[in-house]
Amino acid sequence: MISYLVRRIVGTLFVVLGITVLTFVISHIVPADPALAAAGQNATKEQIAIIRENLQLDRPLPVQYWDYLTGLVQGDLGRSIQTHRPILDDIKTFLPATLELAFVTMVLYTLVGVPLGFLAAIRRGLVDKATSALTVAGVAIPPFWLALVLQLLLFATWDILPYGGRLSTGVAAPEPITHMYTVDSLLRGQWRVFGDSLLHLILPAITLALGRLAVIVRVTRRCVRDNALEDYVRTARAKGLTEGSVLSRHILRNSLIPILTMIGLQTGWLLSGAIVIEVIFSWPGMGQYAVNAINYSDFPAVMGVTLVVALIFVAINFVIDLSYRVIDPRMSLE
Amino acid sequence: MTTDIGRLHGSTPLTRRTVLAGAAAGVTVTAVTGAAPEGAVARSRARAQEGARAFTYAYNYVTKSVDPHNAGDNPSMVGVRQMYEGLVDFKPGTFEVEGVLATGWTISDDGLTYTFTLRKGVLFHDGTTFDSAAVKRSYERLFALGLSPAVVVKDRVTAIDTPDPTTVVVTVTEPFAPLLTTLFMAFIVSPSALDANDGGDQAQTWLADNSAGTGPYMLESWARDASLSMVQFEQYWRGWERADHIQRIDIRYVTELVTQAQLVTQGEVDMASSVPVDELVSMIEDDALWVINETGLVEYLVRLDNTRPPLDDLNFRKAIAAAFDYPTTITELLLGFGAIPRGYVPMRYVSHNPEIGEEVFDLDAAREYLAASAYPDGTSFTCTYIEGVEVQRVASEYWQAMLSQIGIDLQLNPQQWATMVERSTSPETRDNSGWFAFNYGQKDETFAQWSTLSSKSAVAWGNYGYTNPEVDALLDEALRTVDDARRIELLRQVQQLARDDVATVNAMISNDKLVSSKRVTTYYYEPAAPTIPLFYHYGVS
Numbered sequence: 001m002i003s004y005l006v007r008r009i010v011g012t013l014f015v016v017l018g019i020t021v022l023t024f025v026i027s028h029i030v031p032a033d034p035a036l037a038a039a040g041q042n043a044t045k046e047q048i049a050i051i052r053e054n055l056q057l058d059r060p061l062p063v064q065y066w067d068y069l070t071g072l073v074q075g076d077l078g079r080s081i082q083t084h085r086p087i088l089d090d091i092k093t094f095l096p097a098t099l100e101l102a103f104v105t106m107v108l109y110t111l112v113g114v115p116l117g118f119l120a121a122i123r124r125g126l127v128d129k130a131t132s133a134l135t136v137a138g139v140a141i142p143p144f145w146l147a148l149v150l151q152l153l154l155f156a157t158w159d160i161l162p163y164g165g166r167l168s169t170g171v172a173a174p175e176p177i178t179h180m181y182t183v184d185s186l187l188r189g190q191w192r193v194f195g196d197s198l199l200h201l202i203l204p205a206i207t208l209a210l211g212r213l214a215v216i217v218r219v220t221r222r223c224v225r226d227n228a229l230e231d232y233v234r235t236a237r238a239k240g241l242t243e244g245s246v247l248s249r250h251i252l253r254n255s256l257i258p259i260l261t262m263i264g265l266q267t268g269w270l271l272s273g274a275i276v277i278e279v280i281f282s283w284p285g286m287g288q289y290a291v292n293a294i295n296y297s298d299f300p301a302v303m304g305v306t307l308v309v310a311l312i313f314v315a316i317n318f319v320i321d322l323s324y325r326v327i328d329p330r331m332s333l334e
Numbered sequence: 335m336t337t338d339i340g341r342l343h344g345s346t347p348l349t350r351r352t353v354l355a356g357a358a359a360g361v362t363v364t365a366v367t368g369a370a371p372e373g374a375v376a377r378s379r380a381r382a383q384e385g386a387r388a389f390t391y392a393y394n395y396v397t398k399s400v401d402p403h404n405a406g407d408n409p410s411m412v413g414v415r416q417m418y419e420g421l422v423d424f425k426p427g428t429f430e431v432e433g434v435l436a437t438g439w440t441i442s443d444d445g446l447t448y449t450f451t452l453r454k455g456v457l458f459h460d461g462t463t464f465d466s467a468a469v470k471r472s473y474e475r476l477f478a479l480g481l482s483p484a485v486v487v488k489d490r491v492t493a494i495d496t497p498d499p500t501t502v503v504v505t506v507t508e509p510f511a512p513l514l515t516t517l518f519m520a521f522i523v524s525p526s527a528l529d530a531n532d533g534g535d536q537a538q539t540w541l542a543d544n545s546a547g548t549g550p551y552m553l554e555s556w557a558r559d560a561s562l563s564m565v566q567f568e569q570y571w572r573g574w575e576r577a578d579h580i581q582r583i584d585i586r587y588v589t590e591l592v593t594q595a596q597l598v599t600q601g602e603v604d605m606a607s608s609v610p611v612d613e614l615v616s617m618i619e620d621d622a623l624w625v626i627n628e629t630g631l632v633e634y635l636v637r638l639d640n641t642r643p644p645l646d647d648l649n650f651r652k653a654i655a656a657a658f659d660y661p662t663t664i665t666e667l668l669l670g671f672g673a674i675p676r677g678y679v680p681m682r683y684v685s686h687n688p689e690i691g692e693e694v695f696d697l698d699a700a701r702e703y704l705a706a707s708a709y710p711d712g713t714s715f716t717c718t719y720i721e722g723v724e725v726q727r728v729a730s731e732y733w734q735a736m737l738s739q740i741g742i743d744l745q746l747n748p749q750q751w752a753t754m755v756e757r758s759t760s761p762e763t764r765d766n767s768g769w770f771a772f773n774y775g776q777k778d779e780t781f782a783q784w785s786t787l788s789s790k791s792a793v794a795w796g797n798y799g800y801t802n803p804e805v806d807a808l809l810d811e812a813l814r815t816v817d818d819a820r821r822i823e824l825l826r827q828v829q830q831l832a833r834d835d836v837a838t839v840n841a842m843i844s845n846d847k848l849v850s851s852k853r854v855t856t857y858y859y860e861p862a863a864p865t866i867p868l869f870y871h872y873g874v875s
Contacts, residue, residue, distance in 0.1 A: 032752035036795075038481070039406065044792040045759075046489075050480050082398050083558065084538060093558055148592065156596045163593055163602065166560060169390045169584050173557065282588050284559035292396055292559065297752040 008321075012314050016307065020072065023306045024065050027299035033057075037297040038081045055081065068303075077307070078300035082292065087304035090289060095308065096179030097166060098278070098285030101208070102270040104182075104201050108209040109216050110263055116213075117220025117259075118252065121228070131217055138214025147207045147280040154203060162200050164281030171196050204281040208274055212266045219262045223255035230254075256327050264320040268313040386566070386581035387874050389854075392588040392603040397562050400553060401541040402521035403476040406483055411519070411866040413562045416583060417459075418521035418547030421450055421469065421502075422514055424862040426871050429684050429779075431514050435464060435522055435548060436502075445509030445816045452500040456571045458524035459545050459552045466496035471525040475536055484520040486781070487513060509814045511821055515778035515862075523547060550870040551583055561586045570870075578855045578873030598623065598849050604874060605850040607865075611669045617849055626848040627671060628859050633680045633772040634725065636717060636839040637786070639799030644715055645766050649707035651836035654715075656700035657736045660693050663842050667728050671847055675840035677829045678772060678786070682861060685779045687826035690833055693840050701740050712741025716765035718757070721748040726769045729841055755795045767839070768798050773864075783825055784809040787832060800837045 035052035052058050056067070071078060077087035120131035155163040166181055167173060174184040174193050181197035227233060228251055236246045271286065278287035286305055293301035395409035402418040405411050421436040433439070436450040456464035477488045490510050495503040506513065524546040531540035545553035548571065551564035562585040566574065586603060588594045594606040595613040599620060609617065618625050638645045645651055660674045673681070677690035704710060717733075719726035727748065734744040747765050749757065757763040772786060785796035788809040805828055812824040832838065846864050850857065856873030860866075 030753070032750060033756045034752070036755050037752040044486060046792065047480055047485060054480075083542075084399060084401075084404060085542065090558070151593065151596060156600060159600065163596060163600075164588075165586065166557075169561075169586065169602070170388065173555075280590050280593070282560070282586070282590070282593070284557065284587075288396075288559045288589075295750070296398075297750075 019310045023303040032297040034081050034297045034299050077304040080301045081298040082296040087301055094286050094289040100180040104205045105208040106267050109213040113213045113216030114220050117217040118224055121221045121224035135214035135217050138210045144276045150203050161203050166200050168196050204277050208277055220259050223258050227251045227254045264316045268316050271312050388582040389580040389874050390584045390603040392594045392597050392606045393585050394589050394608045396559050396587045403479045404481045406481050408865045415866050416551040416564050417545040417549040419549050420518050420520050422518055426858040429862045448504045450502045456548050457569045458548055460524050460527050462524050462526045464548055465499040466502045468522050468525050469502045470494045470496050472522045484516050487516050509816050512778035512781040580869050583869050604853050609849050611671050624850045628846040631680050631682055631864055633675050633843045634841045635678055636767045637770050637798035638767045641799050641801050644709050644713050647707045649703045653700045653703035655836050655839045656696050658733050658839050659695045659736050663729050671845045673843040675843050677833050678838045678840050683779050685822045685825040687829040714743035716745045716747050717767040718747045718749050718754055718765040719769040720751050780812050784813050805831050
């Protein structure tokens with residue numbers, strides 16, 4: 001176990017190093033000048049030169065990269081060109097909103113998707129056909145289109161859900177503990193804020209969940225069907241186990257590994273790829289921050305976001321790998 | 335030369351009478367009936383009755399900074415302008431400069447010395463008193479940080495003297511006409527707050543979450559990428575006499591323009607800064623909304639590099655200008671919310687040359703110009719526009735289609751803004767032509783024209799290679815001319831020369847369009863700063 005952990009940590013270090021090299025090289029070869037973006041439309045060439053010097057963009061690339069790496073070792077991701085704040089502080093501000101949305105979305109598609117896929121696998125006929133239709137729709141409908149339609153119907157026409165944002169105008173954010181409004185308002189007993197923040201989560205979470213739901217349903221359905229045909233299932237039934245026991249303890253449990261893998265990958269995607277949805281729903285998360293950083297040629301921020309997202313992916317994969325062992329003790333971490 | 339401060343009295347409520355008056359003055363405020371979802375107005379009213387007279391503004395960009403000396407872009411200025419003031423500002427509804435923290439000023443005969451008399455009894459948000467030391471300290475910080483648009487005067491200012499607490503003397507190296515309008519953006523910060531919160535970074539960290547100006551509103555909270563909230567500063571020197579003054583401002587960042595339209599229709603926000611033109615057409619039918627349609631301030635034009643082939647050929651430039659379908663662009667692309675330009679300066683600007691006629695689309699004339707050029711059989715040239723700016727993309731494609739009819743191949747090259755600017759700085763990398771939005775970015779007409787057309791322009795995103803020594807000389811003289819009438823005369827000559835020389839293809843004038851709920855009772859359009867309204871002058875019921 002310890003050797004496994006050491007290998008994973010060393011592997012992660014190489015992944016991080018690789019990402020820093022890639023993001024640094026890409027961000028410095030594109031023909032856009034961060035100093036110019038920082039200076040604004042009306043800046044003179046002299047002003048831009050001063051800003052370039054202040055941002056230390058006038059030094060050789062290897063020197064800039066070395067400084068970036070040494071800063072990284074000390075937990076310093078640099079300073080954002082657009083917000084002029086430490087990038088770590090910016091990420092602390094925006095990441096909780098994305099985590100909150102991703103968590104609710106994950107809960108939604110897992111709680112709905114896994115049972116639905118399971119049902120579709122064991123009950124053919126109408127349930128299976130309806131589920132298939134849902135999954136096809138989930139994969140086929142572009143999320144941005146769904147987002148706009150949901151806004152149009154549930155906000156503009158029926159007026160039952162807010163259009164977006166994290167809180168209604170006039171509702172103050174709770175004193176931060178985790179920076180996740182639902183959690184913080186619960187911890188502080190602010191029920192009105194809790195209700196309001198939960199309402200604001202519904203539309204973006206549903207929009208994001210539908211596409212992921214389709215994948216989870218399909219994977220669950222496929223795994224359950226494959227496992228149902230295995231010899232050990234026939235043996236279990238021959239031993240006289242109840243159908244419920246066969247389904248839950250044998251078929252479902254053995255189907256969990258690919259399902260968990262898929263849930264993990266989808267959650268990683270949510271943390272990095274919910275950009276369009278965050279923009280449409282004015283959700284102030286990492287996606288919005290990344291978009292603004294890219295538009296502003298704020299390369300330190302882009303590199304910081306990329307690095308954090310990559311680390312989250314690595315962490316999720318690590319947790320999933322560990323969970324394999326819990327689900328199936330025969331599996332070796334080696 | 336002395337200018338006295340004028341207090342704003344008797345603000346203009348948005349009534350049908352105002353609408354008509356506004357329309358007569360080139361301002362259109364349209365109110366109509368119909369399609370508001372049930373309860374939208376009631377909800378808007380209910381929200382207003384919850385407490386203070388709150389005003390919610392949907393804005394399509396995100397505030398980058400609330401530090402007044404670090405606000406180089408309009409999205410940041412929208413917030414900063416509510417909390418900070420300079421010595422001067424624009425009189426609401428006009429291009430006229432008036433004193434704010436200065437009660438008046440004199441300019442020496444040689445145009446080198448500006449003596450400002452400061453207003454007494456003005457308090458900063460931290461309770462300290464405004465005086466000349468605050469002006470000096472703020473200007474020094476602004477110059478040191480180098481991030482405010484007002485820093486363009488840095489190299490021209492040789493001294494800032496404070497002979498007494500109510501006098502500031504600014505000395506410049508040479509006469510500089512845009513000095514006053516530039517000082518509009520040189521905001522004054524409380525020196526006590528700067529000292530107390532210096533933190534080794536000139537209080538930049540502290541000013542990211544606090545305000546220390548003299549403006550009518552104080553920073554309450556800034557949820558980055560989500561909203562900016564400000565509350566009334568009770569001790570504001572202009573007072574709060576009007577019954578409809580806004581007491582609380584919430585700026586919500588809503589980047590999706592369709593969403594902005596939905597929000598204002600639903601009464602979730604009081605004003606939407608940007609609404610798609612096709613949505614505007616239906617919103618005109620909504621009885622709960624004002625549709626404000628202000629003409630003539632933003633002109634989209636294509637700057638031409640006349641130093642390289644094929645655009646170094648005047649007849650070729652005339653051909654491509656005549657092949658631009660101006661009327662169709664206005665009717666089909668802007669759906670009528672715009673106008674055909676007359677020269678490269680929008681018609682509403684004071685310096686606009688009224689003798690310049692409307693741009694004309696004429697393919698036959700274009701063919702004749704092309705035949706007279708060095709490229710009678712046509713050729714190709716490149717044009718860049720900002721990726722994602724639909725109005726530039728579609729207009730470029732219209733133009734491309736028309737040019738193809740006369741044998742010219744227009745190669746479009748969309749770029750991210752920063753990339754476009756980077757490429758434009760060198761003849762080796764820039765395209766033959768590039769789109770540009772001529773507006774009041776510099777808050778000064780002279781500086782805007784100089785930076786766009788002069789080959790000596792120091793502004794990076796200014797001149798696109800166009801060179802004409804006569805234009806350069808006139809613009810240099812205009813920049814040094816403090817006398818308004820003479821300067822306007824010079825600028826009008828430049829416009830005529832630029833027209834004759836086809837320095838630009840003047841594509842379209844896009845109106846400024848706002849939609850507000852009828853809770854908004856007082857509204858001023860600020861032609862000199864249309865994208866950064868001062869909400870103190872607004873009112874809500």
